[in-house]
Amino acid sequence: DGSGRLAVGVPVLLLPPKPLTKARSLPAPPEHHKLIERPAELDAVRKKLAGGTIGTAHVGITSSLNVGLPGMPGLGKTVLLALVLNDPWVHGMVCPDGAAVIDFGENADDEAALDAAIKALGGERVSEKGIPPRVDALRKAADGRRILLGLDDVWKKKDGSNPAAHIMNALRGTTATVLVTSRDGELLNKDLGVAVHRIELLNEDDGLRLMGL
Secondary structure, eight states: OOSSOOEEOOOOOSSOSOOOTTOOOOOOOOOGGGOOOOHHHHHHHHHHHTTTOOOTTOSOOSSOOOEEEEOOTTSSHHHHHHHHHTOHHHHHHTOTTOEEEEEOOTTOOHHHHHHHHHHHTTOOOOOSOSHHHHHHHHHHHHTTOOOEEEEESOOOOTTSOOHHHHHHHHHTTSSOEEEEEESOHHIIIIISOOEEOOOOOOOHHHHHHHTTO
16 A cells, blocks of 8 residues: 555464464455456466475375465466465465465565564564564464465565565474565565466456456
């Protein structure tokens, strides 16, 4: 909204694991009648999150990959993010302890981004100033929990800083997994170091269906 504030979404618990306490809820997946189904895209992101290995031999996935969805506005990044965060397979295999999402935007602030992530994971509020105590609080909130955190519409600021990088650093070495969307593919690949999945453009028929033609 241009204010620098971040919206915090909440967990969708499709299985009965422990909830992400003190968090509010994720946006529901897009209404079915308004959605152009793209199961291949959802399946591709599942495979990325699972480290590229999905098979009948897997009873569960003990280590997941952080994934980024780059692309221009209107490509469907946020829709695909919502579908993944609400997907029963993802909850069962990647994040049995829950999922949450944070909406960034161009004017996201470094401390505000960390505060939003701490709140989304039900962590303790940090009153003192600075990045380090917030990084510690976020790491503590994520410790020992297999969760999926969505970071939507991440930007690099004009001064070159990247608020999402603090969240990624805080969660490094934990059992949390991150799914990020951004217009900037280089930010995802080089700055955040996530596995990138490039969403395919709609074919002509699906594009006409999306426009109601």
